[in-house]
Amino acid sequence: MSRNATSRDEARSNSARQGGGAVSEPRFAKLGIAPAYRVVFETIEEEILSGRIQPGERLPSETDLAEQLGVNRSTAREGLRLLEETGLVRREEGRRLFAAIPRQEDLSSRATRALVLQQVTFRELWELSMVTEPSVSRLAAERISSDQIAALEENLALTNDAVANGESFTQLDMDFHSMIAEATGNRAWLLAREPAALLLFPAMDVLAPHLPQSGHRLVEAHGKVLAALKAGNAELAGEWMRKHIADFRRGYDMANIDIDLPIGRFDGPSNANGRGQRAETRSTL
Amino acid sequence: MSRNATSRDEARSNSARQGGGAVSEPRFAKLGIAPAYRVVFETIEEEILSGRIQPGERLPSETDLAEQLGVNRSTAREGLRLLEETGLVRREEGRRLFAAIPRQEDLSSRATRALVLQQVTFRELWELSMVTEPSVSRLAAERISSDQIAALEENLALTNDAVANGESFTQLDMDFHSMIAEATGNRAWLLAREPAALLLFPAMDVLAPHLPQSGHRLVEAHGKVLAALKAGNAELAGEWMRKHIADFRRGYDMANIDIDLPIGRFDGPSNANGRGQRAETRSTL
DNA sequence: TAGCGTCCGTTTGTCCAACAATCGAACAAG
DNA sequence: CTTGTTCGATTGTTGGACAAACGGACGCTA
Numbered sequence: 001m002s003r004n005a006t007s008r009d010e011a012r013s014n015s016a017r018q019g020g021g022a023v024s025e026p027r028f029a030k031l032g033i034a035p036a037y038r039v040v041f042e043t044i045e046e047e048i049l050s051g052r053i054q055p056g057e058r059l060p061s062e063t064d065l066a067e068q069l070g071v072n073r074s075t076a077r078e079g080l081r082l083l084e085e086t087g088l089v090r091r092e093e094g095r096r097l098f099a100a101i102p103r104q105e106d107l108s109s110r111a112t113r114a115l116v117l118q119q120v121t122f123r124e125l126w127e128l129s130m131v132t133e134p135s136v137s138r139l140a141a142e143r144i145s146s147d148q149i150a151a152l153e154e155n156l157a158l159t160n161d162a163v164a165n166g167e168s169f170t171q172l173d174m175d176f177h178s179m180i181a182e183a184t185g186n187r188a189w190l191l192a193r194e195p196a197a198l199l200l201f202p203a204m205d206v207l208a209p210h211l212p213q214s215g216h217r218l219v220e221a222h223g224k225v226l227a228a229l230k231a232g233n234a235e236l237a238g239e240w241m242r243k244h245i246a247d248f249r250r251g252y253d254m255a256n257i258d259i260d261l262p263i264g265r266f267d268g269p270s271n272a273n274g275r276g277q278r279a280e281t282r283s284t285l
Numbered sequence: 286m287s288r289n290a291t292s293r294d295e296a297r298s299n300s301a302r303q304g305g306g307a308v309s310e311p312r313f314a315k316l317g318i319a320p321a322y323r324v325v326f327e328t329i330e331e332e333i334l335s336g337r338i339q340p341g342e343r344l345p346s347e348t349d350l351a352e353q354l355g356v357n358r359s360t361a362r363e364g365l366r367l368l369e370e371t372g373l374v375r376r377e378e379g380r381r382l383f384a385a386i387p388r389q390e391d392l393s394s395r396a397t398r399a400l401v402l403q404q405v406t407f408r409e410l411w412e413l414s415m416v417t418e419p420s421v422s423r424l425a426a427e428r429i430s431s432d433q434i435a436a437l438e439e440n441l442a443l444t445n446d447a448v449a450n451g452e453s454f455t456q457l458d459m460d461f462h463s464m465i466a467e468a469t470g471n472r473a474w475l476l477a478r479e480p481a482a483l484l485l486f487p488a489m490d491v492l493a494p495h496l497p498q499s500g501h502r503l504v505e506a507h508g509k510v511l512a513a514l515k516a517g518n519a520e521l522a523g524e525w526m527r528k529h530i531a532d533f534r535r536g537y538d539m540a541n542i543d544i545d546l547p548i549g550r551f552d553g554p555s556n557a558n559g560r561g562q563r564a565e566t567r568s569t570l
Numbered sequence: 571t572a573g574c575g576t577c578c579g580t581t582t583g584t585c586c587a588a589c590a591a592t593c594g595a596a597c598a599a600g
Numbered sequence: 601c602t603t604g605t606t607c608g609a610t611t612g613t614t615g616g617a618c619a620a621a622c623g624g625a626c627g628c629t630a
Contacts, residue, residue: 035584062610075585082367095611110371127473187405188412188480348580357615359613359614360613380582381622
């Protein structure tokens with residue numbers, strides 16, 4: 001407790017002003033003065049990152065925490081909010097906070113939002129996906145399990161139905177690609193491709209009205225990829241996937257849409273923790 | 286103001302318990318009941334995402350905000366902490382909060398932490414980087430500016446010095462790769478490769494003691510890549526980069542380290558907002 | 571004129587105290 | 601064994617309060 005109280009007071013008294021006119025030379029480094037709630041955050045964060053608090057383990061009650069850290073409960077709560085949004089802490093069915101590791105969905109949706117705000121263009125997303133999707137397909141071909149194959153087959157069937165009925169197949173499309181990525185068993189790959197994928201594939205919705213054939217082409221392409229995966233043919237899987245993504249851009253060109261325009265806003269679940277699991281996506285031009 | 290108060294009260298009274306034994310059928314969807322501070326968060330988030338509050342624009346004072354939303358200042362503050370950690374809100378030299386777009390560094394470090402906690406292996410990171418690094422090199426070769434070439438040359442010189450003096454060159458190494466990625470001008474690519482890169486390259490520190498030649502090999506490889514970039518030769522740049530990354534793994538094998546072990550912890554700046562900009566990295570086995 | 575010290579209203583950071591609502595679990599009743 | 605009931609622990613929220621720091625404005629002085 002004294003630890004934090006001390007560091008805080010220190011910070012306070014040290015906070016001599018550095019303002020004024022234009023500083024001639026950067027003689028002093030900026031003082032790293034953090035408000036107490038931030039110190040609370042960093043302290044607990046450190047406990048979790050270092051493993052001293054294991055994921056799944058319950059955190060002390062707010063009152064306890066505040067007492068242990070020597071701050072007021074309100075201050076401790078602010079620190080907890082910080083942690084909460086980081087994903088290092090989550091609430092278990094109702095209240096009770098416990099340590100956790102951030103879920104990739106949280107990370108992805110966060111990253112996706114950032115991409116939207118940065119107004120990334122279709123071209124940027126496409127350039128990336130032209131590499132990621134074939135690559136994961138190749139990897140997946142060598143590792144995919146029969147269960148995963150079965151899941152892909154079901155997905156393909158559903159997609160086929162959706163196309164036949166004129167329904168939106170965007171979600172199914174995204175699932176198809178995600179499942180392949182999961183089949184690689186490589187979490188770094190998952191994280192690398194997901195944010196862009198969440199933005200790129202919904203763009204298909206913009207295309208569909210212009211290109212009546214797009215649905216069928218997609219089903220066909222997915223079928224080819226799936227066949228190659230089933231055969232364990234990495235090169236073939238990669239090549240079909242490459243064509244599939246390349247085709248996507250061709251669709252954009254044919255629909256006469258400028259690929260250098262920022263991609264539309266992603267309307268997924270706005271919050272990371274909890275409700276609204278289905279990723280309802282929409283791409284607005 | 287009434288808007289939020291209403292939605293909250295509604296939530297309250299609707300919160301009929303659903304507990305009890307094992308539910309037979311999922312007849313009802315879970316109620317999305319959010320505490321007021323979360324609603325505050327989502328409301329302001331929405332304002333920013335929709336563009337009604339522009340990045341760079343100042344937010345109202347906490348008192349104002351609380352009054353407008355019809356909640357207590359403490360509650361509003363908790364919502365602000367959530368926003369703060371999302372990166373949608375930042376403090377400008379001192380206090381004053383203003384809207385912002387999340388910085389990629391924030392996102393990357395967040396993602397990196399997640400990867401560490403998930404205990405990703407060297408193999409996973411390497412598999413990804415074997416694709417990302419050559420790919421960005423190819424792209425960069427077609428777009429890199431002379432300024433960026435110059436920066437890379439300086440980096441190479443510094444790396445050479447560091448190697449000669451037996452100093453750590455990890456940071457320089459990471460910078461080299463990041464600069465190439467930036468030269469692609471593709472933000473999606475930046476985001477995709479960074480988290481893994483932040484973890485993979487520091488692993489070099491583990492290698493160096495075992496392989497005295499590693500530094501020189503690295504400088505040589507960087508030199509080849511840079512020459513190819515300068516020549517605008519995409520294929521060559523990609524190929525040298527591929528060899529460079531492949532070599533990294535060979536080093537791991539030669540040092541007799543199991544590449545399927547989780548990668549060590551990343552000790553970067555723990556907080557996203559502000560101080561501690563230099564990415565001091567360390568890889569602990 | 572550029573710089574310095576001071577005063578003042580505003581805003582943030584922190585604390586204290588309190589209460590309603592909910593949860594969890596134990597326990598009683600049908 | 602499912603449905604109330606009760607009770608302590610914990611969270612969500614509110615109200616108010618105060619010190620510290622900031623942003624300027626103002627005036628003084630080399």
